[in-house]
Amino acid sequence: MASVIRVLLVDDDALVRAGLSMMLDGVGDIVVVGEAGDGREALTAADAHHPDVVLMDLQMPNVDGIAATRRLRSRPNAPEVIVLTTFDTDEHVLDALRAGASGFLLKDTPPARIADAVTRVAAGDPVLSPEITRKLMMRSVTQTGAYERARTALAALTPREHDVAVAIGNGRSNAEIATELAMSVTTVKSHVSSILTKLGCDNRTQIALLTHDADLV
Incomplete structure (x- = not known):
């Protein structure tokens, strides 16, 4: 793992991106290198900034988070993707994981845990919130x-x-x-x-x- 973890923020809400940027930038070895307002912009931003980890919203215009995750993960030297969303239905969770996401967290996750998730995913360890883990264990x-x-x-x-x-x-x-x-x-x-x-x-x-x-x- 590189000494500096480069993070790309993808969310259609500019206030959410600003809050995440303020929270993450400078925490440990994390550096926010770019932002995108939808999945289509995320693909372009990833080409420009070469992030190690992408924090990805799900519900966005043009290209949603699932499609963007699938496209990012299909690329050579693909960044890791953590889905950070308010939606936690079984369908959303499974679609995100099958698209290649390495983590799935809810937006009300405490800031310290989000930063820890970025560090862990960059090191190759998947991260699921306890709520999501329970969903996976309970489904048929x-x-x-x-x-x-x-x-x-x-x-x-x-x-x-x-x-x-x-x-x-x-x-x-x-x-x-x-x-x-x-x-x-x-x-x-x-x-x-x-x-x-x-x-x-x-x-x-x-x-x-x-x-x-x-x-x-």
């Missing part, structure tokens, strides 16, 4: 065949990779996984890379979503 794993698809996908993993995937689903960091499974952090990172490739996932959050679908956590 059998809907639309998600359970069967997840179980089939995870069957491609080695037993050790399976253990690592379940630990990711439980929200463990690389260091915590290394301690729990008695392996080095380097080995954990190697397993995570292999899991991402085998499952066709973009990030750890999508691995976690699969383990939830498979009813493993």
